[in-house]
Amino acid sequence: xxxxxxxxxxxxxxxxxxxxxxxxxxxxxxxxxxxxxxxxxxxxxxxxxxxxxxxxxxxxxxxxxxxxxxxxxxxxxxxxxxxxxxxxxxxxxxxxxxxxxxxxxxxxxxxxxxxxxxxxxxxxxxxxxxxxxxxxxxxxxxxxxxxxxxxxxxxxxxxxxxxxxxxxxxxxxxxxxxxxxxxxxxxxxxxxxxxxxxxxxxxxxxxxxxxxxxxxxxxxxxxxxxxxxxxxxxxxxxxxxxxxxxxxxxxxxxxxxxxxxxxxxxxxxxxxxxxxxxxxxxxxxxxx
Amino acid sequence: xxxxxxxxxxxxxxxxxxxxxxxxxxxxxxxxxxxxxxxxxxxxxxxxxxxxxxxxxxxxxxxxxxxxxxxxxxxxxxxxxxxxxxxxxxxxxxxxxxxxxxxxxxxxxxxxxx
Numbered sequence: 001x002x003x004x005x006x007x008x009x010x011x012x013x014x015x016x017x018x019x020x021x022x023x024x025x026x027x028x029x030x031x032x033x034x035x036x037x038x039x040x041x042x043x044x045x046x047x048x049x050x051x052x053x054x055x056x057x058x059x060x061x062x063x064x065x066x067x068x069x070x071x072x073x074x075x076x077x078x079x080x081x082x083x084x085x086x087x088x089x090x091x092x093x094x095x096x097x098x099x100x101x102x103x104x105x106x107x108x109x110x111x112x113x114x115x116x117x118x119x120x121x122x123x124x125x126x127x128x129x130x131x132x133x134x135x136x137x138x139x140x141x142x143x144x145x146x147x148x149x150x151x152x153x154x155x156x157x158x159x160x161x162x163x164x165x166x167x168x169x170x171x172x173x174x175x176x177x178x179x180x181x182x183x184x185x186x187x188x189x190x191x192x193x194x195x196x197x198x199x200x201x202x203x204x205x206x207x208x209x210x211x212x213x214x215x216x217x218x219x220x221x222x223x224x225x226x227x228x229x230x231x232x233x234x235x236x237x238x239x240x241x242x243x244x245x246x247x248x249x250x251x252x253x254x255x256x257x258x259x260x261x262x263x264x265x266x267x268x269x270x271x272x273x274x275x276x277x278x279x280x281x282x283x284x285x286x287x288x
Numbered sequence: 289x290x291x292x293x294x295x296x297x298x299x300x301x302x303x304x305x306x307x308x309x310x311x312x313x314x315x316x317x318x319x320x321x322x323x324x325x326x327x328x329x330x331x332x333x334x335x336x337x338x339x340x341x342x343x344x345x346x347x348x349x350x351x352x353x354x355x356x357x358x359x360x361x362x363x364x365x366x367x368x369x370x371x372x373x374x375x376x377x378x379x380x381x382x383x384x385x386x387x388x389x390x391x392x393x394x395x396x397x398x399x400x401x402x
Contacts, residue, residue: 086377
Protein backbone atom coordinates (compact mmCIF):
# COMPACT_ATOMS: atom_id res chain seq x y z
CA UNK A 1 0.00 0.00 0.00
CA UNK A 2 0.99 3.60 -0.49
CA UNK A 3 2.24 5.43 2.56
CA UNK A 4 2.51 9.17 3.25
CA UNK A 5 6.00 9.45 4.70
CA UNK A 6 5.87 13.18 5.32
CA UNK A 7 5.47 16.59 3.81
CA UNK A 8 7.41 19.65 2.79
CA UNK A 9 5.94 23.13 2.85
CA UNK A 10 7.65 26.08 1.22
CA UNK A 11 7.05 29.55 -0.14
CA UNK A 12 6.97 29.65 -3.94
CA UNK A 13 7.79 33.30 -4.73
CA UNK A 14 8.56 33.73 -8.48
CA UNK A 15 11.75 35.68 -7.80
CA UNK A 16 13.19 32.50 -6.23
CA UNK A 17 12.98 31.05 -9.75
CA UNK A 18 14.65 34.21 -11.04
CA UNK A 19 17.44 33.87 -8.49
CA UNK A 20 17.98 30.22 -9.52
CA UNK A 21 18.06 31.23 -13.19
CA UNK A 22 20.71 33.87 -12.42
CA UNK A 23 22.71 31.56 -10.13
CA UNK A 24 22.27 33.84 -7.12
CA UNK A 25 22.02 31.05 -4.52
CA UNK A 26 25.16 32.30 -2.73
CA UNK A 27 24.28 35.99 -3.06
CA UNK A 28 24.00 37.59 0.43
CA UNK A 29 20.28 38.38 -0.03
CA UNK A 30 19.39 34.85 -1.14
CA UNK A 31 21.92 32.66 0.69
CA UNK A 32 19.96 32.30 3.97
CA UNK A 33 16.91 31.16 2.03
CA UNK A 34 18.68 28.67 -0.23
CA UNK A 35 20.86 27.32 2.60
CA UNK A 36 17.66 26.29 4.36
CA UNK A 37 17.23 23.64 1.67
CA UNK A 38 20.39 21.69 2.54
CA UNK A 39 18.63 19.83 5.39
CA UNK A 40 15.60 19.35 3.14
CA UNK A 41 17.80 17.67 0.54
CA UNK A 42 19.26 15.47 3.29
CA UNK A 43 15.73 14.50 4.37
CA UNK A 44 14.81 13.59 0.78
CA UNK A 45 18.01 11.54 0.39
CA UNK A 46 17.27 9.66 3.62
CA UNK A 47 13.58 9.05 3.03
CA UNK A 48 13.55 8.56 -0.77
CA UNK A 49 9.92 9.31 -1.63
CA UNK A 50 8.68 7.80 -4.90
CA UNK A 51 6.02 10.32 -5.79
CA UNK A 52 4.89 13.79 -4.70
CA UNK A 53 1.41 15.25 -4.38
CA UNK A 54 1.83 18.99 -4.82
CA UNK A 55 -0.88 21.25 -3.36
CA UNK A 56 -0.58 24.79 -4.69
CA UNK A 57 -2.49 27.65 -6.29
CA UNK A 58 -2.34 28.62 -9.95
CA UNK A 59 -1.69 32.33 -10.60
CA UNK A 60 -3.16 32.68 -14.07
CA UNK A 61 -1.20 30.22 -16.18
CA UNK A 62 -3.44 27.17 -16.50
CA UNK A 63 -6.67 28.74 -15.26
CA UNK A 64 -8.26 32.05 -16.15
CA UNK A 65 -11.46 33.61 -14.84
CA UNK A 66 -13.45 32.07 -17.69
CA UNK A 67 -13.37 28.76 -15.80
CA UNK A 68 -12.10 28.90 -12.25
CA UNK A 69 -12.12 25.63 -10.33
CA UNK A 70 -12.10 25.68 -6.54
CA UNK A 71 -10.28 22.34 -6.36
CA UNK A 72 -8.59 20.75 -9.39
CA UNK A 73 -6.42 17.67 -9.80
CA UNK A 74 -3.99 17.02 -12.63
CA UNK A 75 -4.43 13.66 -14.33
CA UNK A 76 -1.70 13.80 -16.96
CA UNK A 77 1.41 11.78 -17.72
CA UNK A 78 3.47 14.95 -17.73
CA UNK A 79 3.06 18.64 -16.93
CA UNK A 80 4.50 21.49 -18.92
CA UNK A 81 5.65 24.84 -17.61
CA UNK A 82 5.16 27.96 -19.74
CA UNK A 83 5.87 31.68 -19.94
CA UNK A 84 3.97 33.56 -17.22
CA UNK A 85 4.85 36.92 -18.68
CA UNK A 86 7.94 37.84 -16.68
CA UNK A 87 10.68 36.21 -18.70
CA UNK A 88 11.45 33.40 -16.23
CA UNK A 89 13.12 30.59 -18.17
CA UNK A 90 10.57 27.90 -19.02
CA UNK A 91 11.37 24.65 -17.22
CA UNK A 92 11.36 21.24 -18.87
CA UNK A 93 8.22 19.14 -18.27
CA UNK A 94 7.68 17.28 -15.00
CA UNK A 95 6.56 13.64 -14.97
CA UNK A 96 3.08 12.86 -13.66
CA UNK A 97 1.61 9.73 -12.12
CA UNK A 98 -1.83 9.39 -13.67
CA UNK A 99 -2.61 6.18 -11.74
CA UNK A 100 -2.23 8.01 -8.46
CA UNK A 101 -4.12 10.98 -9.94
CA UNK A 102 -7.13 8.79 -10.68
CA UNK A 103 -6.89 7.14 -7.29
CA UNK A 104 -7.14 10.59 -5.73
CA UNK A 105 -9.94 11.65 -8.09
CA UNK A 106 -12.00 8.49 -7.52
CA UNK A 107 -11.58 8.35 -3.75
CA UNK A 108 -11.88 12.08 -3.08
CA UNK A 109 -15.05 12.30 -5.17
CA UNK A 110 -16.40 9.38 -3.14
CA UNK A 111 -15.92 11.62 -0.09
CA UNK A 112 -18.09 14.35 -1.65
CA UNK A 113 -15.42 16.71 -2.95
CA UNK A 114 -16.48 17.45 -6.52
CA UNK A 115 -13.24 17.99 -8.38
CA UNK A 116 -12.23 19.41 -11.70
CA UNK A 117 -9.99 16.89 -13.46
CA UNK A 118 -7.29 17.99 -15.89
CA UNK A 119 -5.75 15.62 -18.41
CA UNK A 120 -3.75 18.55 -19.68
CA UNK A 121 -2.38 21.06 -17.24
CA UNK A 122 0.31 23.71 -17.31
CA UNK A 123 2.10 24.19 -14.01
CA UNK A 124 3.17 27.68 -12.96
CA UNK A 125 5.87 28.95 -10.59
CA UNK A 126 3.93 27.72 -7.56
CA UNK A 127 4.58 24.14 -8.70
CA UNK A 128 7.87 24.64 -10.51
CA UNK A 129 9.81 26.75 -7.99
CA UNK A 130 9.36 24.25 -5.13
CA UNK A 131 10.27 21.36 -7.45
CA UNK A 132 13.42 23.26 -8.44
CA UNK A 133 14.24 23.93 -4.80
CA UNK A 134 13.80 20.29 -3.82
CA UNK A 135 15.39 18.74 -6.92
CA UNK A 136 17.83 21.39 -8.18
CA UNK A 137 19.22 19.08 -10.86
CA UNK A 138 16.14 19.53 -12.98
CA UNK A 139 12.90 17.97 -14.13
CA UNK A 140 14.41 14.62 -15.12
CA UNK A 141 15.83 14.10 -11.59
CA UNK A 142 12.62 15.07 -9.80
CA UNK A 143 10.18 12.37 -8.73
CA UNK A 144 6.80 12.14 -10.51
CA UNK A 145 4.16 14.45 -9.14
CA UNK A 146 0.42 14.94 -8.99
CA UNK A 147 -0.59 18.63 -9.01
CA UNK A 148 -3.58 19.68 -6.91
CA UNK A 149 -4.75 23.29 -7.04
CA UNK A 150 -6.86 25.40 -4.70
CA UNK A 151 -8.39 28.64 -5.99
CA UNK A 152 -6.80 31.59 -4.23
CA UNK A 153 -7.57 34.27 -6.83
CA UNK A 154 -11.30 34.80 -6.96
CA UNK A 155 -13.54 35.04 -3.91
CA UNK A 156 -15.42 33.24 -2.53
CA UNK A 157 -12.46 31.01 -1.65
CA UNK A 158 -12.99 27.65 0.00
CA UNK A 159 -12.97 28.05 3.77
CA UNK A 160 -9.93 26.88 5.73
CA UNK A 161 -12.00 24.15 7.38
CA UNK A 162 -13.08 22.91 3.95
CA UNK A 163 -9.47 22.88 2.75
CA UNK A 164 -8.48 20.90 5.83
CA UNK A 165 -11.19 18.32 5.10
CA UNK A 166 -10.20 18.27 1.43
CA UNK A 167 -6.71 17.37 2.60
CA UNK A 168 -8.13 14.65 4.84
CA UNK A 169 -9.94 13.18 1.83
CA UNK A 170 -6.70 13.26 -0.19
CA UNK A 171 -4.86 11.55 2.66
CA UNK A 172 -7.40 8.71 2.79
CA UNK A 173 -7.26 8.38 -1.00
CA UNK A 174 -3.47 8.08 -0.99
CA UNK A 175 -3.37 5.61 1.89
CA UNK A 176 -5.87 3.31 0.17
CA UNK A 177 -3.81 3.27 -3.04
CA UNK A 178 -2.78 -0.38 -3.59
CA UNK A 179 0.64 0.37 -5.09
CA UNK A 180 3.57 0.03 -2.69
CA UNK A 181 5.08 3.49 -2.76
CA UNK A 182 6.25 6.28 -0.53
CA UNK A 183 4.38 9.54 -1.02
CA UNK A 184 5.59 12.98 0.03
CA UNK A 185 3.15 15.89 0.17
CA UNK A 186 4.24 19.33 -0.94
CA UNK A 187 2.39 22.45 0.08
CA UNK A 188 3.48 25.64 -1.62
CA UNK A 189 2.75 29.29 -1.00
CA UNK A 190 2.68 31.77 1.83
CA UNK A 191 3.32 32.70 4.32
CA UNK A 192 2.16 36.27 4.96
CA UNK A 193 2.26 38.66 2.02
CA UNK A 194 0.16 41.24 0.27
CA UNK A 195 0.84 42.48 -3.24
CA UNK A 196 -2.18 44.73 -3.84
CA UNK A 197 -3.65 47.87 -2.36
CA UNK A 198 -2.19 50.53 -0.11
CA UNK A 199 -1.38 47.80 2.46
CA UNK A 200 0.99 46.17 -0.11
CA UNK A 201 4.16 44.96 1.57
CA UNK A 202 2.33 43.77 4.67
CA UNK A 203 4.17 40.90 6.40
CA UNK A 204 3.24 39.48 9.81
CA UNK A 205 6.12 37.59 11.38
CA UNK A 206 4.26 36.90 14.62
CA UNK A 207 1.33 35.30 12.81
CA UNK A 208 3.59 33.30 10.48
CA UNK A 209 5.50 31.85 13.43
CA UNK A 210 2.19 31.05 15.14
CA UNK A 211 1.06 29.17 11.99
CA UNK A 212 4.34 27.25 11.83
CA UNK A 213 3.81 26.17 15.43
CA UNK A 214 0.12 25.28 15.15
CA UNK A 215 0.47 23.35 11.90
CA UNK A 216 2.46 20.67 13.69
CA UNK A 217 0.41 19.96 16.82
CA UNK A 218 -2.82 21.92 16.56
CA UNK A 219 -3.88 22.18 12.90
CA UNK A 220 -7.48 22.68 13.96
CA UNK A 221 -6.46 26.15 15.16
CA UNK A 222 -5.59 26.98 11.53
CA UNK A 223 -8.60 25.18 10.08
CA UNK A 224 -10.86 27.26 12.34
CA UNK A 225 -9.66 30.59 10.90
CA UNK A 226 -12.10 32.49 8.72
CA UNK A 227 -10.97 33.79 5.33
CA UNK A 228 -11.29 37.33 6.68
CA UNK A 229 -9.06 36.51 9.66
CA UNK A 230 -6.42 35.01 7.36
CA UNK A 231 -6.44 38.09 5.11
CA UNK A 232 -6.28 40.45 8.09
CA UNK A 233 -3.40 38.58 9.68
CA UNK A 234 -1.51 37.21 6.65
CA UNK A 235 -2.35 39.71 3.89
CA UNK A 236 -4.54 39.22 0.85
CA UNK A 237 -2.17 36.71 -0.77
CA UNK A 238 -1.54 35.06 2.59
CA UNK A 239 -4.61 32.98 1.75
CA UNK A 240 -2.11 30.58 0.18
CA UNK A 241 -1.98 29.25 3.72
CA UNK A 242 -4.97 27.15 2.55
CA UNK A 243 -2.51 24.90 0.68
CA UNK A 244 -0.57 24.27 3.89
CA UNK A 245 -3.81 23.54 5.75
CA UNK A 246 -4.91 21.00 3.11
CA UNK A 247 -1.47 19.33 3.22
CA UNK A 248 -1.69 19.04 7.00
CA UNK A 249 -5.19 17.57 6.74
CA UNK A 250 -3.83 14.76 4.60
CA UNK A 251 -1.61 13.57 7.45
CA UNK A 252 -3.85 11.95 10.03
CA UNK A 253 -1.22 9.86 11.81
CA UNK A 254 1.50 11.19 14.07
CA UNK A 255 3.16 14.33 12.71
CA UNK A 256 6.41 15.88 13.86
CA UNK A 257 8.49 18.75 12.48
CA UNK A 258 11.80 17.47 11.11
CA UNK A 259 12.97 20.92 10.07
CA UNK A 260 11.68 24.46 10.19
CA UNK A 261 13.08 27.75 8.94
CA UNK A 262 11.59 31.23 8.67
CA UNK A 263 13.28 34.01 6.76
CA UNK A 264 12.08 37.56 6.06
CA UNK A 265 11.73 38.82 3.47
CA UNK A 266 11.79 36.66 0.38
CA UNK A 267 10.77 39.35 -2.09
CA UNK A 268 7.49 40.61 -0.50
CA UNK A 269 6.89 37.48 1.49
CA UNK A 270 7.47 35.89 4.86
CA UNK A 271 9.54 32.98 3.55
CA UNK A 272 9.04 29.65 5.29
CA UNK A 273 10.31 26.13 4.81
CA UNK A 274 9.12 23.18 6.88
CA UNK A 275 9.62 19.43 6.69
CA UNK A 276 7.26 17.06 8.48
CA UNK A 277 7.65 13.40 9.33
CA UNK A 278 4.45 11.41 9.24
CA UNK A 279 3.81 8.07 10.83
CA UNK A 280 0.52 6.76 9.47
CA UNK A 281 -1.95 5.42 12.02
CA UNK A 282 -2.11 1.89 10.64
CA UNK A 283 1.67 1.50 10.69
CA UNK A 284 1.89 2.80 14.23
CA UNK A 285 -0.76 0.35 15.42
CA UNK A 286 1.04 -2.49 13.67
CA UNK A 287 4.27 -1.60 15.45
CA UNK A 288 2.76 -1.50 18.94
CA UNK B 289 -12.99 49.64 -0.65
CA UNK B 290 -16.55 48.44 -0.34
CA UNK B 291 -16.43 44.68 -0.02
CA UNK B 292 -17.57 42.00 2.41
CA UNK B 293 -14.36 42.04 4.47
CA UNK B 294 -13.70 45.79 4.63
CA UNK B 295 -10.02 45.48 5.58
CA UNK B 296 -8.26 48.84 5.12
CA UNK B 297 -5.94 49.04 2.11
CA UNK B 298 -6.83 45.50 1.09
CA UNK B 299 -8.81 44.97 -2.12
CA UNK B 300 -10.85 41.75 -2.30
CA UNK B 301 -11.26 40.22 -5.74
CA UNK B 302 -14.85 39.03 -5.46
CA UNK B 303 -17.69 38.56 -7.91
CA UNK B 304 -18.25 42.31 -8.25
CA UNK B 305 -14.63 42.94 -9.16
CA UNK B 306 -14.44 39.81 -11.33
CA UNK B 307 -17.36 41.03 -13.43
CA UNK B 308 -16.13 44.61 -13.61
CA UNK B 309 -12.59 43.62 -14.50
CA UNK B 310 -13.14 40.73 -16.88
CA UNK B 311 -11.98 42.44 -20.09
CA UNK B 312 -8.96 44.02 -18.38
CA UNK B 313 -7.93 40.77 -16.72
CA UNK B 314 -8.43 38.84 -19.94
CA UNK B 315 -6.11 41.24 -21.74
CA UNK B 316 -3.50 40.91 -19.00
CA UNK B 317 -3.83 37.12 -19.05
CA UNK B 318 -3.00 37.25 -22.78
CA UNK B 319 0.40 38.71 -21.85
CA UNK B 320 1.55 35.21 -20.88
CA UNK B 321 2.32 34.97 -24.59
CA UNK B 322 5.33 36.93 -25.80
CA UNK B 323 3.77 37.60 -29.19
CA UNK B 324 0.83 39.26 -27.45
CA UNK B 325 3.15 41.41 -25.35
CA UNK B 326 4.82 42.64 -28.53
CA UNK B 327 1.50 43.24 -30.26
CA UNK B 328 0.33 45.32 -27.29
CA UNK B 329 3.50 47.40 -27.28
CA UNK B 330 3.25 47.99 -31.03
CA UNK B 331 -0.23 49.53 -30.72
CA UNK B 332 -1.64 49.73 -27.20
CA UNK B 333 -4.88 51.45 -28.18
CA UNK B 334 -5.73 48.88 -30.84
CA UNK B 335 -4.91 46.04 -28.45
CA UNK B 336 -7.15 47.50 -25.72
CA UNK B 337 -9.99 47.87 -28.26
CA UNK B 338 -9.62 44.22 -29.28
CA UNK B 339 -10.21 43.18 -25.68
CA UNK B 340 -13.08 45.64 -25.21
CA UNK B 341 -11.65 47.54 -22.23
CA UNK B 342 -13.87 50.17 -20.63
CA UNK B 343 -12.72 53.78 -20.70
CA UNK B 344 -11.59 53.77 -17.01
CA UNK B 345 -9.65 50.57 -17.69
CA UNK B 346 -7.97 52.14 -20.73
CA UNK B 347 -7.09 55.22 -18.71
CA UNK B 348 -5.59 53.10 -15.93
CA UNK B 349 -3.50 51.18 -18.47
CA UNK B 350 -2.33 54.45 -20.05
CA UNK B 351 -1.36 55.77 -16.61
CA UNK B 352 0.41 52.49 -15.66
CA UNK B 353 -1.32 53.03 -12.33
CA UNK B 354 -1.84 49.89 -10.26
CA UNK B 355 -4.39 51.32 -7.80
CA UNK B 356 -6.46 52.65 -10.72
CA UNK B 357 -6.21 49.27 -12.43
CA UNK B 358 -7.44 47.52 -9.27
CA UNK B 359 -10.29 50.03 -8.93
CA UNK B 360 -11.22 49.18 -12.54
CA UNK B 361 -11.52 45.49 -11.61
CA UNK B 362 -7.97 44.32 -12.20
CA UNK B 363 -6.67 41.37 -10.22
CA UNK B 364 -3.09 41.66 -9.01
CA UNK B 365 -2.00 38.29 -10.41
CA UNK B 366 -2.99 39.30 -13.95
CA UNK B 367 -1.80 42.87 -13.47
CA UNK B 368 1.61 41.44 -12.57
CA UNK B 369 1.83 40.18 -16.16
CA UNK B 370 1.13 43.73 -17.41
CA UNK B 371 3.86 45.07 -15.10
CA UNK B 372 6.16 42.33 -16.38
CA UNK B 373 6.05 43.86 -19.87
CA UNK B 374 7.99 46.80 -18.47
CA UNK B 375 10.32 44.63 -16.43
CA UNK B 376 8.61 45.65 -13.19
CA UNK B 377 8.26 43.17 -10.33
CA UNK B 378 5.99 42.97 -7.30
CA UNK B 379 8.26 45.27 -5.30
CA UNK B 380 7.99 48.01 -7.94
CA UNK B 381 4.24 47.47 -7.91
CA UNK B 382 4.17 47.64 -4.11
CA UNK B 383 6.26 50.80 -4.05
CA UNK B 384 3.93 52.51 -6.51
CA UNK B 385 0.78 51.61 -4.56
CA UNK B 386 2.18 52.75 -1.24
CA UNK B 387 3.71 55.93 -2.68
CA UNK B 388 7.16 54.89 -1.51
CA UNK B 389 10.46 54.79 -3.36
CA UNK B 390 11.56 51.28 -4.32
CA UNK B 391 14.40 51.51 -1.82
CA UNK B 392 12.13 52.61 1.00
CA UNK B 393 9.65 49.84 0.16
CA UNK B 394 12.41 47.21 0.25
CA UNK B 395 13.67 48.58 3.56
CA UNK B 396 10.16 48.34 4.96
CA UNK B 397 9.97 44.67 3.89
CA UNK B 398 13.32 43.89 5.46
CA UNK B 399 12.30 45.67 8.67
CA UNK B 400 9.46 43.14 9.12
CA UNK B 401 12.13 40.57 9.95
CA UNK B 402 13.35 42.43 13.03
